[in-house]
Amino acid sequence: MFTGIITDIGQVLARETTGEVERFTIGSRFDPAGIALGASIACDGVCLTVTSVEPRGEGAAFSVDAGPETLGLTTVGAWRVGGRVNLERALKIGDELGGHLVLGHVDGVAEIIARDEGPDTVRFEFDAPAALARFIAVKGSVCLAGTSLTVNTVLGVRFSVHLIPHTLRETAWGDRKVGDRVNLEVDMMARYAARLAEAGRLG
Structure with missing residues (x-):
């Protein structure tokens, strides 16, 4: 769950097609030590699961996979290398709810x-x-x-x-x-x- 308060602007570093799945690597200012495999990150409002993460400069590069439904129902299918996307880490119990409750399930x-x-x-x-x-x-x-x-x-x-x-x-x-x-x-x-x-x- 998220709040809709953007905490970083990510940049699409790579896009790779494997069968029906598109894998995106996104650069961010997030601390790589704080991103667990399987964590949820909202990318332009789409809740995506982190499949890999590594340090990059003063931040992190993490990868997410998008399947056919996500690609067909959201703007993810149109993402291009170099493009910028809004990022938000998942809400933790006790975090300030500055926006409104957001699921990351794009309608x-x-x-x-x-x-x-x-x-x-x-x-x-x-x-x-x-x-x-x-x-x-x-x-x-x-x-x-x-x-x-x-x-x-x-x-x-x-x-x-x-x-x-x-x-x-x-x-x-x-x-x-x-x-x-x-x-x-x-x-x-x-x-x-x-x-x-x-x-x-x-x-």
């Missing part, structure tokens, strides 16, 4: 349709998959590319968020542009609330 992919530069913030506008739009509400939480963000406006399948300078500096969001696709995980509370309402209608 779908949203497309950036506008990026508006303001004097202090950048406003991003997205189109969400129609099946997920009902879970996105004004002032609610949403996880985009692994980042916990607050929804500012909603109109149909279209919604927007504002990013402050700190977020743009400390994450890979500064790279994002119109036409880019980002991993979307809706708030689990919204998902359960919708399911309960649906169950109530079914009797």
Whole structure:
């Protein structure tokens, strides 16, 4: 489980295909001694399992494997060597919950349709998959590319968020542009609330 608070920006160092699986090696500032084999790391919001780790400079290079479902349902299949991804280590009991509870189970992919530069913030506008739009509400939480963000406006399948300078500096969001696709995980509370309402209608 995660919080959606990005703790490092990783760089894709290598991509290797083995049958149905794509193996990615990612460089980070994380201490290699603190990464166990089998640990979960959210990479652009996708919970992936560490399959190898080694020291690299002042940080670590770790590898993760992505299978057909992950490659088909998220942006992982489009990752390229040199690309930057948002990273977050799994939540530990007692850690500060600065964002909102995030599972790392991506629900779908949203497309950036506008990026508006303001004097202090950048406003991003997205189109969400129609099946997920009902879970996105004004002032609610949403996880985009692994980042916990607050929804500012909603109109149909279209919604927007504002990013402050700190977020743009400390994450890979500064790279994002119109036409880019980002991993979307809706708030689990919204998902359960919708399911309960649906169950109530079914009797």
